[in-house]
Amino acid sequence: MTQDIPNPASKTEDKYAWVYLINLVFYFIPYFIIDMPQWQILLSLAALAPFIYCYFWAYRSNSSRAHLPILAMIAIAIAVTPINTGSLSLFTFAAFFIGFFYPLQKAALALISLIGVLALLNLSLNFDHYYWVIYGAGLIAGVGLFGVIERRRIENLCKQQKSQQEIHQLATMLERERIARDLHDIMGHSLSSISLKAELAEKLLAKNDIEQAQQQLSELNSIARDSLSQIRQTVSGYKHKGLAASVTNLCQTLRDKGLSVQLEGDIPNLSSDLETHLILSLTELCNNVIRHSQAQECSLSFSQNEQQIIIQITDNGQLDNLEQGNGLKGIRERLQQFQGTLSWDLSQQCQFTIRLPQSGMPQR
Incomplete structure (x- = not known):
């Protein structure tokens, strides 16, 4: 041998x-x-x-x-x-x-x-x-x-x-x-x-x-x-490596934990302060997927229209109810500084949605 x-x-x-x-x-x-x-x-x-x-x-x-x-x-x-x-x-x-x-x-x-x-x-x-x-x-x-x-x-x-x-x-x-x-x-x-x-x-x-x-x-x-x-x-x-690099690292972390990960849409160009808070929020949500959802598949999607930027994290885990702990409260407090919101839907899959106004985009 x-x-x-x-x-x-x-x-x-x-x-x-x-x-x-x-x-x-x-x-x-x-x-x-x-x-x-x-x-x-x-x-x-x-x-x-x-x-x-x-x-x-x-x-x-x-x-x-x-x-x-x-x-x-x-x-x-x-x-x-x-x-x-x-x-x-x-x-x-x-x-x-x-x-x-x-x-x-x-x-x-x-x-x-x-x-x-x-x-x-x-x-x-x-x-x-x-x-x-x-x-x-x-x-x-x-x-x-x-x-x-x-x-x-x-x-x-x-x-x-x-x-x-x-x-x-x-x-x-x-x-x-x-x-x-x-x-x-x-x-x-x-x-x-x-x-x-x-x-x-x-x-x-x-x-x-x-x-x-x-x-x-x-x-x-x-x-x-x-x-x-x-x-x-x-x-x-x-x-601060930027939102794109941080999202790539988060996707790889999820894959290392055995999840099948799909990244959809174009990652927006945001102001430096908003990027920092958004990276912290996405990191907390991805850690929750790893710790609590028992999912096998996860997707991160980015989309935007004239009024807002929409970021969704969806996994096929099963949660009957969700208690808002310090992590979710912290995300909402961070997003409120930029008029952003966090919501979730557990009816079919676990889906968390972040909405940010287009004012978070840097001026060109």
């Missing part, structure tokens, strides 16, 4: 582990077509407890330790076969994990060996036909192939996440370089001038030329004030 493969499901998918156990329904088929003694039924049912334990053990293992739960599942399936031929379903679970955790060649050999185990069981138990082996071989090969496909999917997902992390790190490095370059451009000349003026004022004071020294100190004070103003403007620019 060149790398360790994680468990077959991410944290967001782990809740579906129980759902996959529905395949155990085939384990119970012999109960309805064969007249089995009660002790066989009870014994085969009792075997499910350790098997399910081994299933979750394998489900949360990685490739370096997966052989232990896989072998345990195979051992339980072999032990159950004499009393319940529905054990084929147990073998298929082991086949999936074999296909998932091991490279193709090694997995193929393991699956062939598992089919050989079925053939040996068929001979040792004196089954009257080979349908059990043929059917089991098909299931093991098919489910094992599904495990291989799932492995490839997880590997591609990991590569995409790694690529996104590398892009993010590169963007961070470029942003740091830009900040360093901006600060150097702003402060380099200013600090040189301040140093020169201070040195000149010191020499003038030594010569008792008070008037010229005061002039140099006055110019030094003016340079320092201008530099401070430029720094404040630069830092303010870093903090």
Whole structure:
């Protein structure tokens, strides 16, 4: 193995582990077509407890330790076969994990060996036909192939996440370089001038030329004030990236939380103050979608007419009622400063609507 493969499901998918156990329904088929003694039924049912334990053990293992739960599942399936031929379903679970955790060649050999185990069981138990082996071989090969496909999917997902992390790190490095370059451009000349003026004022004071020294100190004070103003403007620019960039970040945050996000309409050009308050309001609403709505889909739409700008956040979550907490009150207070309003409709979907007058648009 060149790398360790994680468990077959991410944290967001782990809740579906129980759902996959529905395949155990085939384990119970012999109960309805064969007249089995009660002790066989009870014994085969009792075997499910350790098997399910081994299933979750394998489900949360990685490739370096997966052989232990896989072998345990195979051992339980072999032990159950004499009393319940529905054990084929147990073998298929082991086949999936074999296909998932091991490279193709090694997995193929393991699956062939598992089919050989079925053939040996068929001979040792004196089954009257080979349908059990043929059917089991098909299931093991098919489910094992599904495990291989799932492995490839997880590997591609990991590569995409790694690529996104590398892009993010590169963007961070470029942003740091830009900040360093901006600060150097702003402060380099200013600090040189301040140093020169201070040195000149010191020499003038030594010569008792008070008037010229005061002039140099006055110019030094003016340079320092201008530099401070430029720094404040630069830092303010870093903090405020604009509505379009903030909306893009909010959409990505929603997608990272597992929601399907759709952005509609053109993002308007607003005054700086209104943009800041609108960004805070949209951030609060998107955080509410993540925390409270339990939605799978969300859309952000921007539209406008001659009188107003309309911004809507809609998700398919279900809320019977909504209590107006500090977050919604804060949004309304922010919007009221610009004659804006916030409303919501929970009748079919969760829809929050922000309306702003066109006066919020900057003058051209």
